[in-house]
Amino acid sequence: MLIPCPHCGLRDLAEFTYVGDATRNRPILDAPEGDWADYLYLRTNPMGRHAEHWQHTAGCRSVLTVRRDTVTHEIFGATMAGTQA
Amino acid sequence: MRHSVFSLVANALTGNARWPRQWRAATPKPAYDAIVVGGGGHGLTTAYYLAKEHGLTNIAVVEKGWIGGGNVGRNTTIIRSNYMLPENSRFYELGMKLWEEMSQELNYNVMFSQRGVINLAHTSAQMDAFARRGNAMRLEGIDAELMTREEVAARLPGLDVSDRARFPIVGGMIQPRAGTARHDAVAWGYARAADKLGVDILENCGVTGFIRDGDRIVGVETTRGAIRAPKVGVAVAGHTSELMRLAGLDRLPIESHVLQAFVSEPLKPLIDTVVTFGAGHLYISQSDKGGLVFGGDIDGYNSYAQRGNMPVIRHVAAEAVSMFPNLARLRLLRHWGGVMDMSMDGSPIIDVGPVPGLYLNAGWCYGGFKATPASGFCFAHTIARDEPHALNAAFRLDRFAAGRTLDEKGIGPSPQLH
Ligand SMILES: Cc1cc2nc3c(=O)[nH]c(=O)nc-3n(C[C@H](O)[C@H](O)[C@H](O)COP(=O)(O)OP(=O)(O)OC[C@H]3O[C@@H](n4cnc5c(N)ncnc54)[C@H](O)[C@@H]3O)c2cc1C
Ligand SMILES: [Zn+2]
Numbered sequence: 082m083l084i085p086c087p088h089c090g091l092r093d094l095a096e097f098t099y100v101g102d103a104t105r106n107r108p109i110l111d112a113p114e115g116d117w118a119d120y121l122y123l124r125t126n127p128m129g130r131h132a133e134h135w136q137h138t139a140g141c142r143s144v145l146t147v148r149r150d151t152v153t154h155e156i157f158g159a160t161m162a163g164t165q166a
Numbered sequence: 167m168r169h170s171v172f173s174l175v176a177n178a179l180t181g182n183a184r185w186p187r188q189w190r191a192a193t194p195k196p197a198y199d200a201i202v203v204g205g206g207g208h209g210l211t212t213a214y215y216l217a218k219e220h221g222l223t224n225i226a227v228v229e230k231g232w233i234g235g236g237n238v239g240r241n242t243t244i245i246r247s248n249y250m251l252p253e254n255s256r257f258y259e260l261g262m263k264l265w266e267e268m269s270q271e272l273n274y275n276v277m278f279s280q281r282g283v284i285n286l287a288h289t290s291a292q293m294d295a296f297a298r299r300g301n302a303m304r305l306e307g308i309d310a311e312l313m314t315r316e317e318v319a320a321r322l323p324g325l326d327v328s329d330r331a332r333f334p335i336v337g338g339m340i341q342p343r344a345g346t347a348r349h350d351a352v353a354w355g356y357a358r359a360a361d362k363l364g365v366d367i368l369e370n371c372g373v374t375g376f377i378r379d380g381d382r383i384v385g386v387e388t389t390r391g392a393i394r395a396p397k398v399g400v401a402v403a404g405h406t407s408e409l410m411r412l413a414g415l416d417r418l419p420i421e422s423h424v425l426q427a428f429v430s431e432p433l434k435p436l437i438d439t440v441v442t443f444g445a446g447h448l449y450i451s452q453s454d455k456g457g458l459v460f461g462g463d464i465d466g467y468n469s470y471a472q473r474g475n476m477p478v479i480r481h482v483a484a485e486a487v488s489m490f491p492n493l494a495r496l497r498l499l500r501h502w503g504g505v506m507d508m509s510m511d512g513s514p515i516i517d518v519g520p521v522p523g524l525y526l527n528a529g530w531c532y533g534g535f536k537a538t539p540a541s542g543f544c545f546a547h548t549i550a551r552d553e554p555h556a557l558n559a560a561f562r563l564d565r566f567a568a569g570r571t572l573d574e575k576g577i578g579p580s581p582q583l584h
Contacts, residue, residue, distance in 0.1 A: 082475065094475065094477060095477045099466050099467040099582055101580065101582070102421075102468075114567075115567065118566060118567040118569075119417075119567075121510075121566075121579045122419040122510045122566040122567070122579055123417035123418065123419060123566075124407075124417060124418065124419070124420065124421050124510075124581075125407070125416060125417055126407035126417075126418065126420055126421050126422055126468065127407075128405075128407075128408050128422070128470045131468055133467065133468065135467075151422070151468045151469055151470050151471070152469075152470045152471055153471070154469070154471060
């Protein structure tokens with residue numbers, strides 16, 4: 082798998098660390114407990130297109146939002162996390 | 167037909183050409199008293215115990231592919247009960263006791279081999295952690311022994327126990343009753359035994375939707391037609407999220423990840439136990455055919471592909487050679503992957519609900535093979551009685567929201583790390 086880092090170009094999977102599902106949004110600090118449990122523990126876990134965070138640990142160290150297919154591993158693009166895809 | 171030494175001899179003399187089918191090729195009925203979705207180890211044991219312990223014999227196992235094609239036939243067959251949390255210890259120790267009786271109970275040789283599982287320690291801190299875990303096990307009546315470096319060396323002649331090793335070994339812990347089994351035989355043995363009790367095993371029968379009556383689930387739509395039942399148990403391992411989505415649950419505390427397994431070319435007897443590396447993640451044993459069977463970590467990112475990546479293969483090979491330098495020129499014969507249901511705390515879910523009429527069995531991570539008999543025993547109880555058995559009372563789905571997670575290693579909600 083090759084991930085297109087916006088800073089470093091197309092780089093090998095081995096340079097990256099998986100952070101996890103990028104579709105979950107951290108609730109505000111005093112949100113109800115249920116919102117926190119939901120954020121921490123519940124995942125859509127799609128079979129197909131997924132948005133996820135990867136850190137380019139052996140490169141620029143940026144955290145990226147990568148859009149990837151969980152069956153074919155095809156990658157549809159990567160942007161800096163926190164910016165719109 | 168009962169298997170015995172006479173049936174073995176008779177079949178050997180006729181060229182093994184006359185063995186009958188081990189279970190019927192059943193045709194789906196329009197309705198049953200209960201349906202179990204997923205014909206892996208857990209689905210089959212569930213059906214077996216529903217029939218045997220709870221008298222529910224008008225039931226079906228609905229399997230998308232063939233019996234033995236899922237993780238039950240893809241794992242590295244390690245069976246152990248060396249956990250630290252009492253809820254896990256008790257559950258997996260029930261499993262261990264059921265393994266000890268399984269071949270007799272099923273009249274089917276599952277080749278359960280209590281060859282011991284040795285966990286290696288490379289630091290004194292690790293030895294302390296093993297002492298703590300071993301004591302926790304012994305308090306639950308489970309066998310555990312610490313080993314010195316000399317004892318480890320005597321048990322594993324090929325192992326590099328020298329000070330030159332990349333991660334020198336200082337000792338280990340063994341669970342002597344732990345071991346391995348023939349995984350396919352487990353699937354076939356339970357399919358045959360459930361079939362004998364009247365259970366319909368429906369292969370090539372994928373569930374494509376659920377039938378509802380109000381908010382209740384009252385059956386399933388399948389590739390072989392609609393099948394109704396007042397109780398539907400789901401035990402589909404890596405495909406839990408996709409199936410539960412069809413029941414209206416969009417999110418669960420589960421992610422699907424791929425784990426690879428490896429088999430080498432056959433060798434003369436080298437390893438007569440199961441041994442795990444302590445400075446990384448590698449477990450290795452030797453099959454009766456001589457091949458080394460080994461595996462390591464999951465690939466580490468959500469995956470529904472039943473195939474793995476290269477970095478893990480390289481990593482696992484490097485670990486194996488750092489433990490057993492004499493394997494450096496060994497060739498790999500086969501390797502494959504399986505899709506697993508990694509839960510958010512590394513422990514399983516066996517529960518009633520979350521939709522009326524539905525029952526859930528999931529979250530087995532990569533330790534679900536050893537759980538096969540205990541999981542079916544507890545899930546059958548949960549389905550038949552509409553409440554968990556004492557041994558799965560801690561495995562409920564609401565434990566996440568309630569803050570009662572069962573996290574053996576204290577890792578937190580990162581399924582790729584469990
Ligand atoms: C490489 C590897 C190594 C492992 N090593 C070990 C080990 O050493 N020790 C250990 O204890 N555990 C191990 N495990 C874990 C263990 O194999 C699993 O946790 C366990 O087998 C899962 O339960 P199961 O047997 O019921 O799953 P499966 O055999 O996967 O059964 C699930 C079934 O559900 C079916 N299904 C899916 N969707 C549908 C649908 N829509 N309709 C109908 N049927 C459906 C599938 O076809 C499948 O047959 C390993 C797993 C892998 C992949
Ligand atoms: Zn980069």
